[in-house]
Amino acid sequence: MSNEIRVRFAPSPTGYLHVGGLRTALYNYLYAKKVGGKFILRIEDTDRTRYVEGAVENLIRSLKLVGLDFDEGPDVGGEFGPYFQSQRNDLYNLHIEELLEKDKAYRCFCSSEDLQKMREESLAKGLDTRYDGRCRHLAPEQVEAKIAAGEPYVIREKIPTEGEMFFHDATLCFQMWQSCASCHPIDGRPHPLNWDLLNDGIGNPKNTRSLLLSHETPPVMITGVRDKAETAVRAGIRYIQFAVRPEEDARVIDEYLRSLTPLPSPHMVKSRWTGKIKLSKDARKGKKTFKKAKCFQCHAGPYYTDKRKYDVGTANANEESKAFDTPSLIEVWRTAPYLNDGRAATMKDVLTTFNENGKHGKTSGLSEEEIQQLAEYVLSL
Ligand code: HEC
Ligand code: HEC
Numbered sequence: 001m002s003n004e005i006r007v008r009f010a011p012s013p014t015g016y017l018h019v020g021g022l023r024t025a026l027y028n029y030l031y032a033k034k035v036g037g038k039f040i041l042r043i044e045d046t047d048r049t050r051y052v053e054g055a056v057e058n059l060i061r062s063l064k065l066v067g068l069d070f071d072e073g074p075d076v077g078g079e080f081g082p083y084f085q086s087q088r089n090d091l092y093n094l095h096i097e098e099l100l101e102k103d104k105a106y107r108c109f110c111s112s113e114d115l116q117k118m119r120e121e122s123l124a125k126g127l128d129t130r131y132d133g134r135c136r137h138l139a140p141e142q143v144e145a146k147i148a149a150g151e152p153y154v155i156r157e158k159i160p161t162e163g164e165m166f167f168h169d170a171t172l173c174f175q176m177w178q179s180c181a182s183c184h185p186i187d188g189r190p191h192p193l194n195w196d197l198l199n200d201g202i203g204n205p206k207n208t209r210s211l212l213l214s215h216e217t218p219p220v221m222i223t224g225v226r227d228k229a230e231t232a233v234r235a236g237i238r239y240i241q242f243a244v245r246p247e248e249d250a251r252v253i254d255e256y257l258r259s260l261t262p263l264p265s266p267h268m269v270k271s272r273w274t275g276k277i278k279l280s281k282d283a284r285k286g287k288k289t290f291k292k293a294k295c296f297q298c299h300a301g302p303y304y305t306d307k308r309k310y311d312v313g314t315a316n317a318n319e320e321s322k323a324f325d326t327p328s329l330i331e332v333w334r335t336a337p338y339l340n341d342g343r344a345a346t347m348k349d350v351l352t353t354f355n356e357n358g359k360h361g362k363t364s365g366l367s368e369e370e371i372q373q374l375a376e377y378v379l380s381l
Helices: 021-035 055-065 085-101 113-123 142-148 162-168 230-242 249-259 282-292 348-350 368-378
Strands: 005-009 038-041 105-108 154-157
Touching: 021 038, 085 105, 085 113, 085 154, 105 142, 142 348, 230 249, 282 368, 348 368
Parallel strands: 005 038
Antiparallel strands: 105 154
């Protein structure tokens, strides 16, 4: 590596060079001259929305006028060109592709109006006005559809949010041996183990739950012992991590969990005509069976839960109350095994083996084919 000092002045052509900019240029120039280095001008012109016609020429003229001659830059050239940032786009695009591929960046489709509205809402609530990351968790199919529809986007870097970091950080825990992600590993989705947590008595282990939509579907926990997800998050920190943490840590974890969005099910199929994803033929028939078997009576609304508790005949003998909170069915394709203690390895098991008494929907009269179609439908949600 060469030891030559290279200083760079990089103004944006968004108007006339102002005094502050000129001062920065002067300091750069003087420093370069003092140490026998190079003074380089690069035009930072990638923000095309703020580009002002004629500003580049004006910039160069102003610098030359006051005697700040640059050694490399537009006009003069040099071996590290191009000196217009925008002419380096191919180079950047290459790196952007790589970042997107490695999941280190994402496309954001929010319009400037969206962003303005977001700022105003945050200000009204007394929160920070930074971007809330709503495009960060768009599913690949949603992104593809938006690109196909020609929606403009910008690239944002995927810096882990504070909440995401805390969720994965075992140093939060007393003795530092587990994080929330130890039991809720991939984006807050569950691993298949059971835990006998103390919030609902002993001897009744429960399958880990997905945290997707927890904040939208109170109460939470299989027994509904926590009135809402916010309470469960704080209880998790205190009683599972044995930690006392500032309220702010819990708040940012809430924020992270709220930002999780469901992935479309791989059981969906692509329409040959429109290219859009839709229910398969079997799943469409299963949707009818979902009604016929009265599943919708409890699995109602946009998240397929009426947020109430029922005894569907799945409780073990150690359970104080036999009634469980109706879970959301969104993304169940991803969260086997099923039922409170994970006894059902497949969707078919939920509908047959573990519904012998018919307390969990009217499935006993259904044919083998109807069961398969119903399972296909539920796994498509
Ligand atoms: C030792 C494993 C374990 C760890 C660590 C853990 N959880 Fe859980 N979590 C569970 C289990 C098991 C359930 C389901 C139990 C039940 O519903 O009764 C659950 C349920 C939840 C629920 C309720 C979900 C719903 O919609 O019903 C929330 C919210 C939650 N956990 C948040 C957290 C947070 C936040 C952390 C970190 C502070 C955390 N958990 C750490 C095992 C764990
Ligand atoms: C009376 C209300 C009620 C009806 C009707 C009902 N469910 Fe449920 N469902 C529940 C409750 C409560 C649970 C939680 C049971 C447990 O955890 O052991 C549940 C659990 C499930 C689960 C497991 C989800 C998971 O993540 O473990 C699936 C899948 C399911 N129901 C599908 C259906 C289908 C399909 C039907 C129609 C055949 C149906 N349910 C009818 C209340 C109901």
